[in-house]
Structure formats: C-alpha cells, structure tokens
Amino acid sequence: MKYDVDSNGYYGQFGGAFIPEMLYPNIEELREQYLKIIEKESFKAEFDDLLKQYVGRPTPLYFAKRLSEKYKAKIYLKREDLCHTGAHKVNNTIGQILLAKALNKQKIIAETGAGQHGVATATVCALMGMECIVYMGEVDMARQRPNVERMRLLGAEVVPAKSGSRTLKDATNEAMRHWISNPTDTHYIIGSVVGPHPYPDMVARFQSVISAEIRTQLSSLEGRALPDKIIACVGGGSNAAGAFYHYLNDERVELIAVEAAGKGNESGKSAATTVLGKPGVLHGSKTLLMQTEDGQVVEPYSISAGLDYPGIGPIHAHLFDVGRVKFESATDQEAMEAGVELSRLEGIIPAIESAHALAALSKLELKADEIIVINLSGRGDKDLETYIKWGKY
C-alpha cells in the first residue's frame, strides 16, 4: 500500500524511532511483536468483542439533516462522541491494553493533555485490573480538574508533569522518562499517532475501525462506500488517521485535516503545525514540528487542549508533504461558533477538538449532492466550562 509505513518506520521522510538506547529493547520488542499479536485471530476476536460490548461500536453514521440544509450538501457525522468515555481515544487504549497483556506487562503508563486519553487509559486499566499511572502537565491538571478526578475515581494515579511548559509535551517527556526507569514490566500506551515506530502505525491501525465502519455504513445508506470528502481535526492526529485509513488509496475521496489556528496563524498563538512547523525530531519521530530557529520546541496554543501539541503524527506530515491530505485550520472563534451551531442545529454538543473539523464546512466549496463525512471525535461535556467562558450562545 502506497501510504503504509516502511520497515524502518518511515512514512516518506517522516517517522523513524529516535529513542535513547535505554528504550531500544522496549521499542524493539514492540516492533517485532505488534503485527504478530494484533493480527492473531484470538486478538482480533477479543478486540472486536470489547469494541462492540464495552465501547458500544459500531458508532452511528448519522445523517445531519439540518446541518446539511444549512451547508447545502449531504453531511454525515461519524459519532465517535458516542463511544464509552466520550471520544474515539478508547479504540486505541482497548487495543493497546490487550497488546500489553499479550506482552506480559503488569503496569501501564500514559500521557494526557486534556485528559481524554488519560481517562480512556484509566478505564481500560480498571477493566483489566492493571496498575495505571497517567502523566499530566501541571497546568493541564488545573484546567481539566474533572478529568483528573475521573481518572482517580477509576483507580489511576495522576502524576503532575512539572517540567518545561507543564503541558502535554512535558507529560509525554515524563512518561518516557518513567518508561526508561521501568523498562521491563511496564507498557506505555501512547494516545496518538505520534512517538517512535511502531506507535504511529499501531495507533492508526487500532483507530482504523472508524473508517472501516464508515465504508460499510455509507454503502448501506448511500449505496456507495466512498464519500466525496472526509473531514477530521488534527492535534497529534489519531482520529484523523482512523477516519482516513481505509480511504487513503481511494484517491478520489478528498481527505481534509483541520488544525487548530488558536488566535490566528500569524498571532504567535496557534497550534497549526503544517503552517508553522518545520521537519524536526520530538518524542521519538521525525515529523513537522513547531520550533525556533535553534531547534527548541515551541509551546503551541489552542482553546482546545486536545489539539494543543507542537507536532503532528509522522503519517500526517507525510500525507501533507505528498498532498494526499489537504490541511485547513480553524481559529478558536471559528471552532466555538461551529460547536454552538451543531448544538443548535442537531442537538449535539461537540468536543471543541471536533468543532474544529465542523468549522471547515464554512471554508470549503461544497456541491449540493456531495457526500461529506465529518468525524465527530468526541463529545463536549468535558468542555462545558470552556463553552461557558466563551459565553456567546
């Protein structure tokens, strides 16, 4: 397949495994084992069963009638917001905890920004009776208090990352440091299509259930598996990778990724990596990265904590590079307006991350009979505080 990762973990010029030697055995074990394990029939059966019975899959592909009327196109929403725990993140954590079990690991660590991946990890650890430590930036802990308590309620230990900017990238650094110090009994569940190979490919595969379902559902709803456009938001890019995965080789399907432009791409307060980034290495892979001329990683900004990451997954950097995926960006304001709009038109309050994908609707030229699928990656309950502060509804 044209867009698959190569044997060294590269997508074109991006990817690889830039890890300290101390982590080499862990990454090598994963690299050697992950496909063997996840392609086993017994693994697939258990994964599928948990996705069905526990997560609530398949999630609906919902025809958004009033939204369609407004934008004069046929708009479907892939309802990942209806997954258990409220976002697509759990697809990956279910997959990885089964993998961790197959590798005989006893402990789980994870990083989290807004707390969604942390909650999804704490959830599957409770389900499997495994010890769970989640690293979260001290700043994020303060602004995402409810998710911190959700993780604790689920039995996880939440450790504040106090280094650097005390946000997602620093939580990731701390999780890596923990893994360096505890290399044998611990599995690190990375939450996005980032990190050293094989993580980006592994996470994309676990999330690919999203596009597998879209194909089947759209076939039965519209008599065709291929929509004209698929739109998804991108922070690290796991929901987009999942929504695009089974369409990458169908070149006539236009794939659109929406990054967070914060207060605007020229404002110095943005997280739009393909606009502001250059190739660089962070968290184990070569990708597009927001950085200074001197190669120091720049702290991004977005109203949405889930998109507040200075890089993107190497698969997305490659898809951007070769032009397979078109990248748009939406500002805080555009996203908030789109979030309120969906709430009013469809009775669905989206996560602010997903609202960035919705915001692309007003930026694209749409044709009346076009079929558009928007990946509604999460629900907005966790963002109520931000909506209240925003106030314009």
Add this chain to the structure above:
Amino acid sequence: MQLEAYYMNRINKLFNEKSSGILSVYYTAGFPNIDDTLSITQHLQSAGADMVEIGIPFSDPVADGPTIQESNQKALDNGMTLKLLFEQLKGLRESVDIPVILMGYINPVIQFGLKDFCKACQEVGVDGLILPDLPVLEYQEHYQSTFQQYGLKNVFLISPQTSEDRIKHIDSISDSFIYMVSSAGTTGAKDKFSKENMTYFQRIKDMELNNPTLTGFGISNHTTFEQATQTSSGAIVGSAFIKTITNSTDLKKDVHEFVKRLTGLRGTN
C-alpha cells in the same frame, strides 16, 4: 608514530594514555550564567578532569532527570543557542587540551544543519558527540560518514537492558569509548551503586570489548566514582556537578573542590 599520535583524536589519545580513573564531567552550556561555558571548561581542566562533555541545551531532554532538565531550561532562558555555543568555543584550543565532547539531542543539530554543525565542531576543536536520541541505525545510514569526515567520534550508550549481541554491534561501530549507563533510569545523582549495578558493570567488563567504557548516570561522590572505576576506565559525572555550580559564587574554587572530593586527590591549582 609521533605524527600519528599528533593527529590522533584527543579522546583516543586519552584512553591510550590512561586506562583507569578517568573523570569526565558534563555540564550544560550557558549555565549557570550564559558566559560561564568556556571558563568552566578551563577550571575543570586545571582541577584535573580528564575530559568534558558540554551539553547543548534542549527544551525536551527526555533522557535527563530533573537536575539536568532544569539546567537546560535555565540555559535556554539565559539565551543560549547552538550558534552562540560555537561562538563561545572559538578560543577553546588556546587554553584547553583535554578532549571536549558535545552532548545533546538531535533536533538542534538537524536545525543547525548536519554538515555545518560538524564543520563548526571541527573548527573549534570538538572531538566527539553524544546524542542520546540518535539511534544506531539512523547514525549508520545518515550521520556516520559526515561525522567521520570532520573527525568526530560518536559515543553510543548501553544500559543494563542492552542485549549482548547489540553491545557487540555497538562496540564494532565505535572507535572511542562506550558510555555505560549505570542503571535503568534518567540522569541523576545516587549515593552508591547496588550489588545489582556492580554485577552488570562486571558483566560488561568480562565481555572484553574493543572500546573502553566509562560509567555514567548516578555518579555523585567518591564512593560511586570508585565503584565505577573498578570495572570501567572511569566515570562520567553530570547532575552532581550541575548541583555544585548552580548557586556558585566562586566557580573556580567550587569546581576544584568538586573534582577533589570526587576523585579523592586531584585539584592543585
């Protein structure tokens, strides 16, 4: 023979002349103050350190513990950059003859430009590099030939988890020394090494590698220094040194006392 020795890389020369008790000290460029980089090197040399590793500060140093992380952040806040570091090291070889290694993460090197970076290293008289997040395979495919072209030795790390086969492979592509990480963990000071640590040190010694080894991560005092030098050619000290200079008001005195305390004897002028 004499000519060969003259052109020999300073790291190789050191290990040729000395097979035990080598002290290599790590510190972060531009820390505690932005202009301290060169003077700390000079003080370390006069205090009797055998080699220095100058850290290129990075915003996200994943292999480092809290002490070195903080020194990196402070150095960046002070305005340190790789470009400035090469400026500061311009006169290095007028006063310093011990081997100098740059240690840092790969991203600043990529942004500087690999070739420009290596050229600048050679011009100021840097002898080797330690880049913890540059993996072996990546090095061999994309970096090795450029490093060699500019006479730079790349130093690889091994840890207690590194398999015997991989250690042998790393040994086969090294031509200076191997950095033996003392235990599973990031950089940071320890009071003493456990029996388990010592068993690992002995295991590596018994492998009789072609390259000498230096033990690093956790060396903080005379006890750990002595333990490390029993089974390898010497020790690398970082966090403990950073702690010493963090609030120093007399760098020369503190650096000398540190080396003396650690080795038990050096530090005369």
